[in-house]
Amino acid sequence: MDLSINIPGLNLKNPVMxxxxxxxxxxxxxxxxxxxxxxxxxxxxxxxxxxxxxxxPRVAETASGMLNAIGLQNPGVDGIIEHExxxxxxxxxxxxxxxxxSTLEEYADVAAKISNGMVQALEVNISCPxxxxxxxxxGTDPELAYEVTKKVKQQTDLPVYVKLSPNxxxxxxxxxxxxxxxxxxxxxxxxxxGMKIDPRSRKxxxxxxxxxxxxxxxxxxxxxxxxxxxxxxxxxxIGMGGIETADDIIEYLLAxxxxxxxxSANFKNPAVCVDLIxxxxxxxxxxxxxxxxxxxxxxxx
Amino acid sequence: MIREWMRxxxxxxxxxxxxxxxxxxxxxxxxxxxxxxxxxxxxxxYFLRRPVSIADVSPVKGTITLxxxxxxxxxxxxxxxxxxxxxxxxxxxxxxxxxxxxxGEQALLVGGGIGIPPLYYLAKQLxxxxxSVKSVLGxxxxxxxxxxxEFQSLGEVQITTNDGxxxxxxxxxxxxxxxxxxxxxxxxxxxxxxxxxKEELINVPGYISIEERMxxxxxxxxxxxxxxxxxCGKGYVRVCxxxxxxxxxxxxx
Ligand SMILES: Cc1cc2nc3c(=O)[nH]c(=O)nc-3n(C[C@H](O)[C@H](O)[C@H](O)COP(=O)(O)OP(=O)(O)OC[C@H]3O[C@@H](n4cnc5c(N)ncnc54)[C@H](O)[C@@H]3O)c2cc1C
Ligand SMILES: Cc1cc2nc3c(=O)[nH]c(=O)nc-3n(C[C@H](O)[C@H](O)[C@H](O)COP(=O)(O)O)c2cc1C
Ligand code: FES
Numbered sequence: 001m002d003l004s005i006n007i008p009g010l011n012l013k014n015p016v017m018x019x020x021x022x023x024x025x026x027x028x029x030x031x032x033x034x035x036x037x038x039x040x041x042x043x044x045x046x047x048x049x050x051x052x053x054x055x056x057p058r059v060a061e062t063a064s065g066m067l068n069a070i071g072l073q074n075p076g077v078d079g080i081i082e083h084e085x086x087x088x089x090x091x092x093x094x095x096x097x098x099x100x101x102s103t104l105e106e107y108a109d110v111a112a113k114i115s116n117g118m119v120q121a122l123e124v125n126i127s128c129p130x131x132x133x134x135x136x137x138x139g140t141d142p143e144l145a146y147e148v149t150k151k152v153k154q155q156t157d158l159p160v161y162v163k164l165s166p167n168x169x170x171x172x173x174x175x176x177x178x179x180x181x182x183x184x185x186x187x188x189x190x191x192x193x194g195m196k197i198d199p200r201s202r203k204x205x206x207x208x209x210x211x212x213x214x215x216x217x218x219x220x221x222x223x224x225x226x227x228x229x230x231x232x233x234x235x236x237x238i239g240m241g242g243i244e245t246a247d248d249i250i251e252y253l254l255a256x257x258x259x260x261x262x263x264s265a266n267f268k269n270p271a272v273c274v275d276l277i278x279x280x281x282x283x284x285x286x287x288x289x290x291x292x293x294x295x296x297x298x299x300x301x
Numbered sequence: 302m303i304r305e306w307m308r309x310x311x312x313x314x315x316x317x318x319x320x321x322x323x324x325x326x327x328x329x330x331x332x333x334x335x336x337x338x339x340x341x342x343x344x345x346x347y348f349l350r351r352p353v354s355i356a357d358v359s360p361v362k363g364t365i366t367l368x369x370x371x372x373x374x375x376x377x378x379x380x381x382x383x384x385x386x387x388x389x390x391x392x393x394x395x396x397x398x399x400x401x402x403x404x405g406e407q408a409l410l411v412g413g414g415i416g417i418p419p420l421y422y423l424a425k426q427l428x429x430x431x432x433s434v435k436s437v438l439g440x441x442x443x444x445x446x447x448x449x450x451e452f453q454s455l456g457e458v459q460i461t462t463n464d465g466x467x468x469x470x471x472x473x474x475x476x477x478x479x480x481x482x483x484x485x486x487x488x489x490x491x492x493x494x495x496x497x498x499k500e501e502l503i504n505v506p507g508y509i510s511i512e513e514r515m516x517x518x519x520x521x522x523x524x525x526x527x528x529x530x531x532x533c534g535k536g537y538v539r540v541c542x543x544x545x546x547x548x549x550x551x552x553x554x
Contacts, residue, residue: 028519
């Protein structure tokens with residue numbers, strides 16, 4: 001069974017990678033399995049300076065998912081290059097850096113610094129709903145999305161995947177905008193803004209009040225958006241949102257994704273990515289496929 | 302740390318809405334210190350795991366014991382699991398309490414409610430080393446009392462209850478013994494209690510175990526962070542992997 005996939009800058013031995021923010025910088029998961037088994041690794045967001053993030057509680061459980069408002073806590077791009085990436089680079093797995101910021105300049109700065117040969121692609125996070133400035137503004141306004149994509153492209157020779165926010169009414173126009181700006185691929189979707197209120201305290205559970213919804217609850221939205229975008233845009237798509245089973249992966253590929261990322265399911269089962277990789281051949285076979293490649297976009301033919 | 306299905310060998314109510322569950326599996330051989338926890342998957346219905354402290358370890362039986370209180374839907378659902386069934390557990394997590402005290406020294410254990418369980422395994426380890434242990438245990442009311450005999454078999458115990466139905470009425474901080482003989486204190490309970498204990502025992506070295514809502518429980522998601530005092534390095538710690546036990550002067554509660 002051929003699990004391999006080639007998308008710009010990334011020769012993946014299989015289409016499964018952990019999603020940004022749900023895998024840290026890999027260290028914690030290395031005690032559960034060999035990270036070389038992964039298709040790729042998307043690391044936690046990097047910003048220009050180190051960020052402490054939001055007050056706690058930062059997570060809440062919901063039906064079939066969870067809310068989070070971590071607030072892009074990270075050691076800053078320099079800290080990541082110096083202290084985190086050296087652990088990951090020896091693995092035989094491409095690394096995708098998640099680039100975030102509050103201003104165009106910050107995105108540019110992070111993209112330039114992290115394109116130093118240690119990572120193989122960039123994922124531009126224009127969709128974080130949990131920070132006051134930037135992030136999601138860039139992800140909800142097609143013109144700003146165009147600008148940030150263009151700016152990042154100018155700073156790097158690496159392929160640039162732009163991570164879209166689902167918190168928009170017209171996902172296709174967002175995707176078209178970043179395509180025109182020169183993006184090499186898309187990553188979709190980030191979390192949906194949500195809230196949970198505790199009836200006892202009568203207040204939102206998350207200190208930030210709102211948080212980003214992830215998990216199986218958002219999968220149908222992600223599938224619909226990828227299906228829409230695949231029809232209108234030529235760029236390859238890394239699909240994510242609620243993936244927990246090998247059947248979920250098939251569904252994403254059929255909708256039009258070329259690869260998939262697994263996020264909050266890593267909290268339930270720390271070895272979920274590698275379990276899914278092992279189950280994938282049998283699942284492909286079950287539906288009559290002989291490679292991952294032939295599944296992509298299958299729902300459109 | 303591993304993930305495994307642990308078999309339930311004992312599960313019973315030991316006080317009001319308070320349960321003892323004993324689990325058999327390899328994790329029992331991996332526990333390094335008292336104060337570590339396991340991350341329990343209640344069922345497919347609950348998306349996040351629940352952190353629960355390891356209250357005791359039996360190397361002979363190959364089991365760990367957890368003591369938990371029903372606080373919401375997840376812990377409620379856990380009460381329906383029966384002996385013979387298995388639970389999906391990740392652990393042991395965190396660093397726990399250091400047990401470095403010497404024979405002849407005095408330790409003070411201060412526990413509130415469902416913060417009491419990890420102190421039991423700690424008390425056993427301390428007394429095994431010849432440290433003498435005094436415990437102050439705070440409960441809501443008489444019906445909530447658990448493990449009092451067990452603690453008494455290891456040293457002097459002072460009980461407090463919010464309603465005065467047993468022991469002294471009030472909080473654990475109202476019943477602290479004279480502090481001059483105490484070499485170290487160890488505390489676990491609700492944050493508001495930890496704050497008071499930290500203030501009262503400002504001149505005694507100690508360790509506090511902290512609760513925070515968790516995502517991954519293994520140090521990867523930054524859900525459980527706590528601000529550290531200025532003197533301490535990087536500005537934050539993760540309760541799940543750097544903790545849950547900290548030096549009181551390290552963290553801002
Ligand atoms: C390190 C650590 C050790 C713990 N040890 C014990 C123990 O030995 N015995 C015991 O009874 N309880 C312990 N707790 C508290 C226990 O985790 C919560 O009571 C439990 O998660 C509540 O789940 P629920 O579904 O019943 O409540 P709900 O309120 O329905 O839970 C909803 C969500 O909030 C989280 N949550 C709610 N309260 C807490 C809390 N106090 N701490 C962390 N997360 C919380 C839950 O995990 C869940 O994700 C510990 C907590 C931590 C952090
Ligand atoms: C705790 C947490 C932290 C996250 N942090 C980031 C982040 O730093 N950058 C980013 O682009 N997405 C982040 N995400 C979004 C995920 O990468 C993913 O897009 C989303 O969770 C949907 O996938 P899932 O349902 O499999 O979790 C985070 C999600 C969670 C749950
Ligand atoms: S719960 Fe994820 S870092 Fe602590």
